[in-house]
Amino acid sequence: MVAGAEEGGRAWPGEGPLLLGVRHHGPGSARAVRAALGAARPRVVLIEGPPEADALIPLAADEDMRPPVALLAHAVDEPGRSAFWPLAEFSPEWVAIRWALEHDVPAHFIDLPATHTLAWGRDGEEEPPQGDEPEEGDKPEEEGAAANGGGAVPVDVRVDPLAVLAETAGYDDPERWWEDVVEHRGPGDGDPFAPFTALEEAMGALRETYGSGGHDRDLVREAYMRLQMRDAQRRFGDGIAVVCGAWHVPALRHRTTVAADKALLKGLPKVKTDMTWVPWTYRRLSRRSGYGAGIDSPGWYGHLFRVPDRPVERWLTKVAGLLRQEDRLVSSAHVIEAVRLAGTLATMRGRPLAGLSETTDAVRAVMCDGSDVPLALVHDRLVVGDVLGEVPAAAPAVPLQRDLDRIQRRLRLKPEAAERELELDLRKDTDAERSRLLHRLRLLGVAWGEPAASRGSTGTFRETWRLRWEPELAVRIAEAGVWGTTVLGAATAKAESDAVAARGLADVTALAERCLLADLPDALPTVMRILADRAALDADVAHLAQALPALVRSLRYGDVRGTDTAALTEIAAGLAERIFVGLPPACAALDTDAADEMRRHVDAVHGSVGLLDDVAAPAHGDLRVRWHAVLGVLARRDTVPGVIRGRAVRLLLDGGELAQDEAARLMGLVLSPGTPPADAAAWIEGFVGGGSGGGMLLVHDERLLGLVDAWLTGVPAEAFTDVLPLLRRTFSAYEAGVRRTLGELVRRGPGQPGSAAATGSGIPGFAADLDGARADAVMPVVRLLLGLGSIGVEPDTDNDLVGVAR
Incomplete structure (x- = not known):
């Protein structure tokens, strides 16, 4: 009997310790645990979880601790090897911890220590799934061996005990069965120990049939928990309560010898670990996010746990409020009708109370007019939710995490679970510091923010970020802690290491750009030295052309961020000169794929030369003039693939370096009968294809359109099917209005009324004079x-x- 009767407690009717088998993250289980602990008043509470976290239990009472949170364990020498033990406010383990702290009762974790859990997977051992170690108590991974020495039936598939029990009870959905049996029980429904007695009996029958799952880790964990229970019994007598996954209860109740349990623990691998509390999110509790041992609807479960009464009415009111925020017409009459419909559906389905499926169907029919589009919003915002927990500053953390927390508070960048956009104006000191922080974290592999395209401005002084804090970032920060104790120091050391380890020139140039964005002046000398060495040794023009745009983009940061880019300018100008010399021979004798790739490099270099010429002149001469000379060579050299020659002509035409008559002459030569149709089609793609705006060029210059039209109508039938896919790819990229205009021009024909040739101007629909x-x-x-x-x-x-x- 659990002690406590003299203190007003109620006797536990069973024998031995009070075993409270639960479903992790279940509000019904959490309420039942609270009621059972209040009735039994045990002298100690034992909880399934890593024993290294015992020292962290008092922090659960801190006023700054707000679930959902998780215990994070990671290997000291290998921070990426980690595991989480998530706890929400409706988790039975969290309720047990808070009850123990509120009643001055000792609480201890009794699961297999994290020092062994994290060591699994090394040296050929089986790798434990990250984060689901504490969650598998009510869902074994495999079945086969007996948990208690009985003759279990071997099976080769994973067995979900809830699914088996639900099927036995005539349910096709385990979630519905669990809601009806457990979640819809009121706080004062009958004997507080009855749910656990019934669940223990059901799990005992399942363990007799299916065994422990044939998983050594299950047997080892249960052996360790039995040893911890024996130790607690020696210290506190029978006045102990154990909160664990319901699947483990029969094994913990089974009597074994100490020697047998210790034998299972002999020779376990070990690794030095650290442990702390970290914020968690509702989204990471959901199976939808990939967390295998989570729940489908953490937001709904949190609602069931918090509301004192009338959960359906309160839930549908909350849904109506969300839909009103999204400008949908939802009145109180909709709420009333939805409540009635949910109750009617529950009655028709034989359920004691409307659950999530009934309320969802009611919302779809009454508030969403049968549409799943607004219903998806309700599921994302309310059923799952974007709640992010908080941990107190007193929680253990690596120095890098401390420095990041300090910077976040100073810059007023609070981590949030919901994704949001952050617009930064780099001309403002605070926004510039925020940008540097986000870039430094990305360099460290902590992807808190992702760059996004800025709306309404293309200036270099503006940045847009999409921010979203995920619990896994705590692990990334712990991993990055090996580089330094501050964000700046760690990012600098990481950049220098990445520069030394970089394999290609493009990798180093991209790293130089990131260093400038992150404002890492101490790392730049090392990066620049390696960049200069790689650029001097790399003779591949494609590599040089791939590296130049990143360098030239970096030159802009000297204006907005006040960064000295003189050394970078010299390297970029040197790369450009080498590209000018090596590009024409590198474009000879290329196959189709290589020609397409080289054409993209030509576009990238062309966009970079203009900016580079402005910052590198006069020390390096007129780079733009020299580049136009290179384009002229490419445009007129027969050994260069047609797609590159066509693009060179187009770039010269757009830059004013080639007259329209000369461009028309070159096109006429290419589209002459002596040119193979495939080569001519490739030239056309280079000239008017891609994102070059070639469609508008053909609209405004009917001479070019007439040349293309005459060539296309003259292509032999046997060659037409070969060139058609290439032409279709070229013209299908045009906007619908451009394609329609071109069709009208072709239908009328050059020189007809309404055409550019007939009006005497170069633009259709306009006269020659103003x-x-x-x-x-x-x-x-x-x-x-x-x-x-x-x-x-x-x-x-x-x-x-x-x-x-x-």
């Missing part, structure tokens, strides 16, 4: 659109638009 009267008619509207006021109104003096006349 019509002043028609232009003056639109000026008032243009002035209003530009914020300059209408006729007779003074323009906005604050408007800094250049080139707009009154």
